[in-house]
Amino acid sequence: MVNSNGFYLLREVGRGSYGVVYEAIARKTGARVAVKRLQCDAPENVELALAEFWALTSLENRHQNVVQLEECVLQRKGMAQKMSHGNLRSKQYLRLVETSLKGMHPCYLWFVMEFCEGGDLNQYILSRRPDPHTNRSFMRQLTSAVAFLHKNNIVHRDLKPDNILISQKSGSPVLKVADFGLSKVCAESNQNNIVNINKFWLSSACGSDFYMAPEVWEGHYTAKADIFALGIIIWAMIERITFIDAESKRELLGTYIRQGTEIVPVGEALLENPKMVLHIPQKARSSMSEGVKKLLQDMLAVNPQDRPDAFQLEVRMDQVTCAA
Numbered sequence: 001m002v003n004s005n006g007f008y009l010l011r012e013v014g015r016g017s018y019g020v021v022y023e024a025i026a027r028k029t030g031a032r033v034a035v036k037r038l039q040c041d042a043p044e045n046v047e048l049a050l051a052e053f054w055a056l057t058s059l060e061n062r063h064q065n066v067v068q069l070e071e072c073v074l075q076r077k078g079m080a081q082k083m084s085h086g087n088l089r090s091k092q093y094l095r096l097v098e099t100s101l102k103g104m105h106p107c108y109l110w111f112v113m114e115f116c117e118g119g120d121l122n123q124y125i126l127s128r129r130p131d132p133h134t135n136r137s138f139m140r141q142l143t144s145a146v147a148f149l150h151k152n153n154i155v156h157r158d159l160k161p162d163n164i165l166i167s168q169k170s171g172s173p174v175l176k177v178a179d180f181g182l183s184k185v186c187a188e189s190n191q192n193n194i195v196n197i198n199k200f201w202l203s204s205a206c207g208s209d210f211y212m213a214p215e216v217w218e219g220h221y222t223a224k225a226d227i228f229a230l231g232i233i234i235w236a237m238i239e240r241i242t243f244i245d246a247e248s249k250r251e252l253l254g255t256y257i258r259q260g261t262e263i264v265p266v267g268e269a270l271l272e273n274p275k276m277v278l279h280i281p282q283k284a285r286s287s288m289s290e291g292v293k294k295l296l297q298d299m300l301a302v303n304p305q306d307r308p309d310a311f312q313l314e315v316r317m318d319q320v321t322c323a324a
Contacts, residue, residue, distance in 0.1 A: 006073075006080075007035055007112065018045045018181075023115060033070065036111040048181040049109045053083075055154050055180035056111075065145035067165060067178040073110040083109075116176050118166025122252050124173065125161075125237055132287065134173065135238055136321040139292075141175040143310070143317040146230055149177070150197045150223050150310040157202075158182040159229040160211045161236075161253045182206045186223075197223045198309050210243065210254040214271040214302055224304035227313060231299030232266060238292070239283050255282070270302045291320035 007024040014021035019038040026033050038049040056069035072083045118124055121138075128134075142164070149156060156163075156177065163179040186200040205212075205219040213228035215221040235241065236253040243263055245252050257269040257276075270276055280296050281288040288296075295316055301307045308316060 007033065009035065018048055024112075026112070032115045034113045034115040036113065038109045038111070040107040040109060051183055052111065052180040053109070054185050055183040058154065058185050059152055063145060063148040065141045065175050065177060066148060067116070067176040068114045070112045070114070073112070075108040075110060080110075113178075114167070114176070116165035116167045116178075118168045118173060121161035121164040121166065121175070121233070121237070122250070124166045125240070125253060126242070126251060130240065137173075138175055138237065139234055139317055140321055142177075142230060142234065143314045145175065145177045146226055147310040147314040150226070153186040153197055153200075154180075155184045155186060155197065155200075155202065155223045156180065156182075156226050156229075157184060158207045158211075159226055159233065160208045161233060162208075164233070209268070210252075210256060210265045212265060212267045213304065214267045214274070215304055217268055217271050222304060224307050224309065227299050227307045227310065228267065228304075230313075231296050235280065235282075235296050235300075238288055239281055239286055241282060266300065270300075274302045276302075289320065289323070291323055295320050 006028065007026050009022045009024045011023050012020060013023050013034070019036050022035045022037070024033050024035040025031070038045065038052075040046045040049055053072055056067075057072075059066070062068055074081050074083050146156070146159070158179060158181070159177070163177065165176040165178050167174045167176055184202055186197055200222060202221055202225075203219050205216055207216055207225075207229070211229040211232045213221060213225040216225050232255050233253065236255045239255075241253065241255050242251045243254050243256060244250070255266055256263040257266055258264075259269070266278070270278075278297065278300055280293050280300075295308075295313075299307055299313065
């Protein structure tokens with residue numbers, strides 16, 4: 001058991017290219033929490049860490065389907081300091097960048113968040129028998145989370161089953177959208193958030209291949225890219241379509257197009273052939289309803305203007321899941 005920055009680290013539960021996640025116990029309260037340690041040893045890592053910080057601290061209200069940030073701690077030169085949104089935006093941000101560029105001192109950001117004991121969406125779905133009721137609940141929870149983020153001018157940009165965690169504290173599974181390292185907080189240009197988020201153009205082609213919309217591959221897209229990624233996730237979840245990740249060798253939920261012996265991400269295939277018709281459902285014995293089928297086809301439209309926005313999607317998802 002390791003004592004660090006006000007919490008006891010119990011075990012490592014996840015590791016990425018620039019951070020490690022631990023299960024931990026808060027020393028003051030005894031509460032079980034998740035602690036993500038991000039090493040700011042390069043400018044790109046600083047940007048990823050700060051993107052997550054901006055997104056989570058910009059939320060004035062909580063949402064049950066978005067992971068909750070409890071606090072953030074900056075550790076440098078053996079000293080630990082809790083960070084506030086205001087001062088990080090100026091002096092502390094500059095210090096972080098300077099430290100990472102010069103590489104003179106180890107520098108870490110520690111994110112303390114709620115702990116999700118149910119693992120990620122891949123683990124949860126693939127370790128259980130198919131359950132239409134759970135699928136419908138997860139579909140509503142996911143669309144509610146994305147609508148909440150878009151209402152708050154946040155484009156996630158890396159929606160995938162790995163970044164959707166499961167909490168079982170209430171007895172029934174509750175999804176938590178997590179990992180905001182690639183997210184973008186869009187500046188407000190007027191008071192209409194719905195217009196804002198869907199007309200704010202982004203140019204950094206980022207995300208995970210199998211969930212990226214066609215326009216993301218081109219590097220010119222809006223928040224509608226999140227809707228496409230959500231469509232891939234839901235389609236794969238309902239029909240349990242998986243692939244083996246080349247790097248981790250894990251079985252992951254994700255839909256794709258088969259071209260000979262190759263599997264190609266749906267977004268990439270649509271970019272190459274915009275007139276391609278997606279076969280939804282993919283499996284002959286699928287129990288997918290006509291309402292869900294039509295909704296998925298709209299979510300995965302090659303032209304983002306033909307996709308529902310997150311607010312329209314939330315209404316339609318309630319309709320098709322209640323009718324199922």
